[in-house]
Amino acid sequence: MTDPTTIDLSKDAAARAAVALVENGMKLGLGTGSTAKVFVDRLAERVHAEGMDLRLASTSKATADQARSLGLVVEELDELGWLDLTIDGADEVDPDLSLIKGGGAAHLREKIVATASDRMVVIADQGKVVDRLGKFKLPVEVIPFGWESTRTHIQRALAELNMADRPVIRRERDGQPIRTDENNYILDLALEEIHDAPALASALSAIAGVVEHGLFLNICNLAIIGRPDGSVVELRREDLE
Numbered sequence: 001m002t003d004p005t006t007i008d009l010s011k012d013a014a015a016r017a018a019v020a021l022v023e024n025g026m027k028l029g030l031g032t033g034s035t036a037k038v039f040v041d042r043l044a045e046r047v048h049a050e051g052m053d054l055r056l057a058s059t060s061k062a063t064a065d066q067a068r069s070l071g072l073v074v075e076e077l078d079e080l081g082w083l084d085l086t087i088d089g090a091d092e093v094d095p096d097l098s099l100i101k102g103g104g105a106a107h108l109r110e111k112i113v114a115t116a117s118d119r120m121v122v123i124a125d126q127g128k129v130v131d132r133l134g135k136f137k138l139p140v141e142v143i144p145f146g147w148e149s150t151r152t153h154i155q156r157a158l159a160e161l162n163m164a165d166r167p168v169i170r171r172e173r174d175g176q177p178i179r180t181d182e183n184n185y186i187l188d189l190a191l192e193e194i195h196d197a198p199a200l201a202s203a204l205s206a207i208a209g210v211v212e213h214g215l216f217l218n219i220c221n222l223a224i225i226g227r228p229d230g231s232v233v234e235l236r237r238e239d240l241e
């Protein structure tokens, strides 16, 4: 576990390294979360300092608002078509560059944007690197209509994979279910260890009412892991192949 006092330095190191990957003229996807927020801050500094010409799409309303507040122009993904690069955070990164995302309830748009990009780069602190996915609760975005039936289907699917859990609906402080940018609910799955992520991903995707789960498999090309001393470690997909 990373010491919380050093996390911001780690995030800043990862964000700065990611900003260095951005080239003038790129179409760029902006992620969501506290690490992505640092990246957008650093990106805006570089864009203004160098007069860079970028076209940007966002994975959430929150990031779009932040970027616009910093003087960046954010367009709809469909106006840009295909992106060169998306830079985003993650909740867990394993040695195969498989990810859990959705801690910020944005994984649906995050997955759409990342998979509409030539490359996805993850930025994170060391605390996100795990040997096996699953300690972080796996978020699953579901349609509000019939969500309790959807939860029952998820529970049955987990049982068939020898995983036991009763998914918990994510709530706001006032007790209301949180709503995603697409107005859906989030169910969080406390699985502890995911032994067969592709099987779990397929099982979840096959359930009516599930919009998207937070497993990102074979999507991330590079993970930049920031360290408190300002250095970074890079985990690359090419090194795995």
Ligand SMILES: O=C(CO)[C@H](O)[C@H](O)COP(=O)(O)O
Binding pocket: 031, 032, 033, 034, 035, 036, 088, 089, 090, 091, 100, 101, 102, 103, 104, 105, 106, 107, 110
């Ligand atoms: O998936 C996400 C949002 O849905 C975030 O990228 C993930 O939760 C990491 O966030 P942070 O950088 O704040 O730890």
